[in-house]
Amino acid sequence: MKNLFALAAALALLAGCASTPMTDNKAGVEDRTATGNAPAQQGGSTATPVAPKAEQQLNPLKDPNNILSKRSIYYDYDKYDVKDEYKPMLQAHANYLGQHPDTKMLIQGNCDERGSREYNIALGQKRADGVKKILELMGVKDNQLESVSLGEEKPRCTEQTEECYAQNRRSDMLYPGEH
């Protein structure tokens, strides 16, 4: 909601900048062209951009501009090792968990649909455990983390294509209220 408010305010500002000067309207109808923080100015004068207050209150875990909103690690077929490209993201989460020692994280490991369901529970577990281990090495306490497997049972997509399989070979990091 706060995102929408900020967006509306920004759009309103743009509308204000682009508005034509108000003409002398004998019928007395008011030209309403702008809403939000900054009033539209007549005669084509510039509007002053104002950073919406809402942005400062965004939850970093959900802010798309914040690395903490990135939660997923992807794997090659039959593999469970975490590639280096994910280390900065993991470090950010480790830092966040260090700053919030009462916050718990659930790590869910997933597999693509090929192969035995029970073996995929174990493979998904290995994936989730690998993420947990790295976070622990980065200083997160064991009691803040739980790793579980969903095997192939909760796929993001169900097409039998390589693209979909790759989407499902994945670990997800979830915070309270998200699972």
Added chain:
Amino acid sequence: MRPVIRTILLLLALACSSAQAQLSIEITGGGANQIPIGVLRFAGEQVLPQNISDIVEADLQRSGRFRMLFAGSVDPLPTEMAQVNFDDWKSRGGDALVIGSVAPLADGRFEARFRLLDVPRQTQLAGVAFTLTAQQVRATAHRIADMVYEKLTGDRGVFSTRIAYVVKQGSRYELQIADADGAGAQTALASREPIISPAWSPDGTRLAYVSFENRKPVVYVHSLVSGRRQVVANFKGSNSAPAWSVDGQQLAVVLSKDGGSQIYLIGADGSNPRRITQSNAINTEPFFSPDGQWIYFTSDRGGSPQIYRMGVTGGDATRITFNGNYNVSPRISPDGKTLVYIARENGRFQLKSLDLASGQAQSLTDGQHDESPSIAPNGKMILYATQMNNRGSLAAVSIDGRVKQRLSVQAADVREPAWGPFFNN
């Protein structure tokens, strides 16, 4: 949204809930050396809600071990040997004949009699009378089919057994139990979250399974008699792959509570978990050998998933599969001689059998996505999950690979089959 709200759970005593969708079975491949047999209508069976003879004939035909001779035009129906035209049946190539009769009793029940006749020798091989209510028609017919099957093949029939499987329709999952011919499906558990790995207790009164209703895998044991269930394993991390010990007192399960996926023994009531695999590799899919001596299981300790065997209390494991780099889902036949499993070859997942004495392997299917095999209690058929027309369905194949059946539920995915034990073991 809390799991309680999100998940719909219906725990129903078995008698209460009929499943919406019927499992239908068709035979698509017959065995070698089929026994030619005629099953005549039973005289007087029209007083019953269903023809016993139809169910007997369907059972025998579905087994793939019989070639059914057309028996529709015999009139009047013989009920005694003296009334049978043996020459006629001999000339048709018949080996055996089933005849019978049904009569109502004064108390509202019925008496059904059948005779199994040897055509070339013109002798009676079996003759039994049953007293039954109208509700017991199917059960009686299955018992007759069992007797005919056993007399003629030497193997015990499985027509009176039940199968469990999971049906997925949209976001709804149901653990269902049906007769071996697909009739009488009932729902044991309905949920908005996945259910996998159903396993019958050796006495057929309980089902263990894994449910994701807690948003992680948890092992339950569900009484089919009372409809009540209890959590057997819900430790930190994942809990899965339940397998019953031969005496039904314990389960082997896979827990990740101590790191990785390891096999534990646990009481059927969830008490006293003991870890029995020590290697740090993946260890999963335990299966007790029928003699109670060994646990077969899947492990990647050698670098790829293969099947191993260890004593029931753990200890050193012996590797059993060596061909290929993915062999999983071990099941042992009731006579202890054959390993049935899933092998990945060229990206295809197929059912195989391995003779444990000789090490000889045989492909039983040539599917793409075959999984979850379950062996019938007479060791003759294997039920498994496969895909047909982009939908999950079940199939069955005989242990020699020749007889094939297809089992499907309309407009739904079926998976995770488990063949129940002999009734009244």
